[in-house]
Amino acid sequence: MDQSTGKLKICPVCGAENIREAESCKQCGHQYRSKPLPAQGPARSWLKHPALWVGLALALAASLAALAFRQSGPSLPDPASLPKAQAMPSYLKPPDLSEAFSSPMPDADLDFQVRDLQGRIISMKDLEGQAVLLNIWATWCGFCVAEMPSVAALEQDSKALGIKVMTVSSEQPEVVLNFNRRPEGLPVYTVLGVLPPSYHTRGIPATFIIDRKGRVVLKHEGMADWNCQAVRDLLYKARM
Numbered sequence: 001m002d003q004s005t006g007k008l009k010i011c012p013v014c015g016a017e018n019i020r021e022a023e024s025c026k027q028c029g030h031q032y033r034s035k036p037l038p039a040q041g042p043a044r045s046w047l048k049h050p051a052l053w054v055g056l057a058l059a060l061a062a063s064l065a066a067l068a069f070r071q072s073g074p075s076l077p078d079p080a081s082l083p084k085a086q087a088m089p090s091y092l093k094p095p096d097l098s099e100a101f102s103s104p105m106p107d108a109d110l111d112f113q114v115r116d117l118q119g120r121i122i123s124m125k126d127l128e129g130q131a132v133l134l135n136i137w138a139t140w141c142g143f144c145v146a147e148m149p150s151v152a153a154l155e156q157d158s159k160a161l162g163i164k165v166m167t168v169s170s171e172q173p174e175v176v177l178n179f180n181r182r183p184e185g186l187p188v189y190t191v192l193g194v195l196p197p198s199y200h201t202r203g204i205p206a207t208f209i210i211d212r213k214g215r216v217v218l219k220h221e222g223m224a225d226w227n228c229q230a231v232r233d234l235l236y237k238a239r240m
Contacts, residue, residue, distance in 0.1 A: 076162075079236055083157040085229040088150045095207070095224035100234055105215040108132075108208070109196035114168055114189035117177050121192065124166075131163045131238035132210040133226065136199060137188075138169050139179040143223040144205040152183035153227040163235045170195060211238035 008017045009032065016027035024031050110124040135151050137144035148167075155165035167188045169176050176190050199208065201221050209218040209231075217238055225231075 076236070076239055079233070082232070082236070083160050085227050085232055086153055088153065088225045088227055092147060092150055092223065092225035094228040094230050095218075095220045095222075095226070097218065097230055097234055100209070100218040101237070105217055106198065108210040108214050108216050109198045110210075110214070112196055113192040114166070115173060115192060116187060116189055117173070119173075122189070127164050127166075127210075128214060129212050131212055131235050132208075133163065133165045133231075133235065134199070134208040134210065135165070135167045135226070136169075136195070136201070136204050136206040136208075137167055138171055138204055139175055139181075141204050145181050147205055147223045147226065148181075148183050148186065150225045150227040152186040154231070155186055161232065161235060162239055168195070209234060209238055212240070 009020050009022055010017060011025040011028060011030050013030040014025060014028040016025055018025055022032065110128060113121055113123050115121050133151075133154065137148070139145075151165065151167055154161075155167075158165045167186065169188065169190050171190060173190045176188055182188060198216070199206070201219075203221055205221075205223060207218075207220045207224070207226065208216055211217050218234065
């Protein structure tokens with residue numbers, strides 16, 4: 001900053017005295033500012049632009065909408081508009097759902113991968129935020145094969161129901177690929193490595209229903225009718 005003393009102007013570079021009207025120092029040539037710096041007041045001209053306030057309002061509205069979505073869940077279709085369950089063989093009985101959504105509900109461990117029959121690798125983490133029915137089975141398990149028609153019927157409507165049905169075996173891919181007793185059109189998968197400990201059970205088939213918040217809301221061991229209307233209603237609730 002240029003310093004002034006009386007009628008003299010002190011050069012901030014060399015300290016020489018110059019007349020106040022001087023535009024440069026006569027000794028070192030330092031150029032003085034011809035105009036004073038603008039006053040540093042509180043006003044900010046950019047605050048007066050309407051477009052800025054519109055942008056801020058839109059950003060705030062988007063943030064509030066995202067927060068509301070996380071808290072209340074997605075907008076779901078009318079249950080009456082969803083496909084209804086079809087009758088399954090009489091030997092299949094609906095599973096016991098009395099403990100569904102009962103505390104404690106452990107977090108689902110989706111940190112593993114599966115492979116489909118075409119060799120494509122799928123990360124189960126990609127299913128986070130969705131309602132999932134995870135069915136653990138094996139080709140040598142008679143009860144697993146017996147309940148497969150109900151799993152296949154549910155999977156056939158899975159897109160319309162807004163859910164994912166995953167039938168996973170721990171066997172070698174070629175074993176599952178050569179298994180010819182699974183219902184036609186039912187996608188089946190083999191796990192890469194081993195299943196997380198949270199899916200270890202005393203026996204199979206074992207079925208887990210995971211809600212969109214990533215909680216295991218139902219764990220069931222044994223054969224059951226997974227295409228019954230009660231299961232479809234539970235999966236609808238798992239989407240909320």
